[in-house]
Structure formats: C-alpha cells, structure tokens
C-alpha cells in the first residue's frame with residue numbers, strides 16, 4: 497500500500513464495544529458517576545466514532561522520503577512547543593529549539609515579549625546561538641562577529657565598507673510565528689501561519705477547569721531516542737500496553753476501562769484518554785480494590801509498593817484517598833483543591849494535540865510530553881517531559897530548574913525517581929519497534945491497530961494523511 501493511502505474518517509457514531517468494566521474494576525464512566533463533586537462538562541463528553549481498521553504502512557516511520565515530506569508539510573508549518581515561559585523568565589533569556597535538522601532561537605525581549613527566529617547567522621550561515629542561556633543583550637556570531645539585538649535587528653558587523661550590498665534594515669533575523677498558551681511558548685516556523693488558536697480549536701475549553709498557566713515547572717527532561725517521533729508518541733496514546741509493558745501498574749490501573757475520545761474540527765485535531773486509577777485491573781491476578789488504594793497512596797508518598805501496607809485506616813476507598821490527596825497536595829503547593837473532583841485528583845487523563853503535544857490533565861499524572869524529529873532522520877527523535885505543579889494561590893512561583901538532557905542510553909529513573917521507571921519501561925520498547933518496522937515482511941501490508949483502544953493512534957495517522965496531502 498502506498499505510504500499515504502489510508503481510509504478517511506468516518507464521522508458516523510457507530511455502536512461498537514468501547515472497553516469494559518467489572519464490579520471491582522469499573523470503567524471510567526461508572527467511576528465518574530459516583531464522584532461527589534461536579535465533573536466539568538468537557539471531561540464528561542464522549543466522542544469515539546468508529547474510525548475503521550485500515551493498516552498503517554511501516555514506511556511512515558522508516559522511509560526517508562516520507563520523512564522529508566513530513567519536514568516540509570508538518571515541521572516547517574505546524575505549531576510546536578518550545579519551552580515553558582518560566583524557563584526564560586528574564587529579558588535576554590533564550591532557548592534554542594532544534595527540530596528535524598532545523599534550529600530556532602526563542603528570546604524574551606526587554607519589553608517582555610517573546611520572539612522566535614531561525615537560528616542562523618545571515619552572513620555565511622553559521623548556527624547563530626549554540627545553546628540556551630540567560631540575560632543576553634544580543635547575539636554575536638562566533639565566526640565573524642555579526643551581531644543582532646534581542647529584537648532581531650542587525651546591530652553590528654565589522655568591515656561595513658566591504659558590504660555595499662548589505663542594508664541593515666533588510667538583515668533582521670528571520671522570524672517565526674510565536675504565541676503562548678497555558679504557560680507554554682509555541683512557535684510555527686511559517687511566519688504567515690494562521691493563529692495558534694485556530695490550530696487548537698476547542699481544546700483550550702477543556703483546560704479552563706485546570707489551567708496550565710497556573711502551574712510551574714518542577715523538572716524538564718529532554719531525551720534523545722533512537723526511534724521515529726511517531727513511534728515515541730504512540731507509546732503514550734493508549735493504555736492497552738500497560739498489561740505487558742508496566743505489569744506492576746495493573747494492581748492500581750484499570751486500563752481496560754479507559755475512555756478514548758477524538759475531536760476532528762478541521763483546522764484543529766485533538767484526542768484524549770481517561771484511565772481509571774486507584775482501582776485494580778481485571779488483568780491483575782492479585783489486585784483488590786483496597787490494594788489499589790494502598791498502592792496509589794504509597795506511590796504518591798514516594799514509598800515502595802511493599803510499604804503500601806502502612807496505609808492509614810481513614811483511607812479505604814477512592815473518595816477518602818482523593819480527600820487525603822487534596823489535603824496533602826494543598827499543604828505542599830499552598831493551593832486550594834476543595835472543588836476538584838476525585839477523577840481530577842486520581843485518574844490518568846491525557847490530551848493530544850496534532851502533531852506531537854500531549855498535556856496531561858488533573859493531578860493524577862500532571863505531566864506534559866512532546867516528541868519531535870531530532871536530526872534530519874526518521875530514526876531519531878527527542879522526547880520532552882515536563883512535570884508541572886500548581887503554583888501557590890498567592891505569591892510568586894518558584895524558578896524553573898535547568899533542563900536535564902539525556903542520551904539514548906541514559907535512564908530516567910536516577911533523575912526523576914519512581915515515575916522514571918515507567919518512562920524507562922516505555923523507552924525500552926521504542927528503539928526495538930523502530931528496528932522491527934524496518935524489518936517488516938510486507939504481509940500483512942501494515943501495522944494492525946485495535947479499533948477502540950488504539951483509536952488515537954489511528955486518528956493521528958488520519959490527520960497526518962490529511963495534512964500531508966495539503967499542497
């Protein structure tokens with residue numbers, strides 16, 4: 497099958513099986529029905545059309561030609577996250593963002609505005625700035641000293657007499673489009689791109705009840721991975737892999753009761769999963785409802801699983817666990833959680849925005865992921881992960897720490913603790929998936945996806961097909 501031939505989206509809502517729950521391992525909608533607090537209407541929406549069963553051609557992950565076209569049609573034209581605003585808090589602070597062999601420079605100016613530039617010296621093309629930094633007054637190229645101010649104006653070049661063809665006003669750094677949402681700085685290399693708001697559609701409405709701009713960076717890890725960026729992100733778009741990849745989580749994560757939703761709004765495309773947490777999976781041999789509570793409680797306290805038996809007596813179900821979490825998190829972050837429903841205190845809720853941005857939602861897993869091609873190469877990508885915590889209701893938020901940069905063989909766990917084990921388990925598969933896809937025998941003619949549990953992977957490909965076929 498040609499790489500870009502896929503079935504089109506079928507809008508009709510078909511009645512088909514969408515996961516299951518049991519008495520001890522309910523699905524998410526059953527749990528949500530028991531929540532004592534009001535769950536936001538957007539969280540209760542359900543939008544899971546039958547997207548069909550087309551195979552995904554392996555060449556989408558491995559072909560150089562497909563990758564090159566993706567660079568032109570996606571990476572040079574799409575909105576993508578660079579960093580958090582709190583990672584460049586002062587004028588002159590700047591962040592170097594590399595994607596698919598291109599480099600961009602994002603700057604906070606003296607007027608506290610953000611600017612995005614192609615990170616290249618317009619003299620003879622040296623990369624202008626090698627790495628992120630703080631408090632710059634401007635940027636001087638290390639080769640012949642051509643210099644630009646923070647607003648991108650050419651400020652100085654030696655031997656002016658020798659460049660009769662250079663008019664300073666035409667030699668400003670080439671700008672990208674730039675915008676912010678939820679405390680994130682986004683760029684689009686296409687300076688004439690339509691606004692970020694068009695690209696996000698109604699997704700910001702979903703975050704009104706849990707504003708990301710009221711959070712700050714606890715840590716930010718960037719890891720290079722030897723796999724295509726889609727192999728990377730797809731490892732996080734479904735909970736189906738929990739059974740084999742994260743078996744230790746089955747005692748407290750009912751992955752089969754996950755709700756999956758997709759929203760295709762034309763210009764905007766996003767999706768979501770909601771996984772019941774603090775309930776045992778039906779796939780867990782020894783899991784019990786109380787054991788699930790104890791395991792989540794231990795995890796949240798940074799304890800080992802075998803220390804879960806010290807669970808206090810007044811925590812015995814999801815409601816009491818959520819109440820304990822409201823209280824302990826409230827003390828830790830100096831913020832008020834009294835209105836937050838149990839679902840948003842405990843469950844794993846994650847959104848995806850085309851092409852590569854995954855903000856989680858709620859306190860269950862307050863993470864952000866992004867995947868992007870590293871070099872001009874379909875076989876490598878960068879994963880960015882941020883842990884965001886709610887900022888104090890009053891007073892300034894703490895300053896963001898430096899980015900932790902990891903190579904393909906480095907592990908997450910030594911840097912971020914117990915949660916790192918989960919990433920390391922996911923990461924263990926990715927290079928092997930890439931190798932396997934390169935070995936694909938050709939029959940069947942592509943990768944097979946579950947109709948419901950892997951619908952967000954299929955949705956990504958359907959949107960990608962559309963974007964790639966736009967001239």
Ligand code: FES
Pocket residue numbers: 617618619620621622637638639640641642
């Ligand atoms: S290449 Fe930058 S100053 Fe010459």
Ligand SMILES: [Fe+2]
Pocket residue numbers: 731732737741742918922
């Ligand atoms: Fe995983």
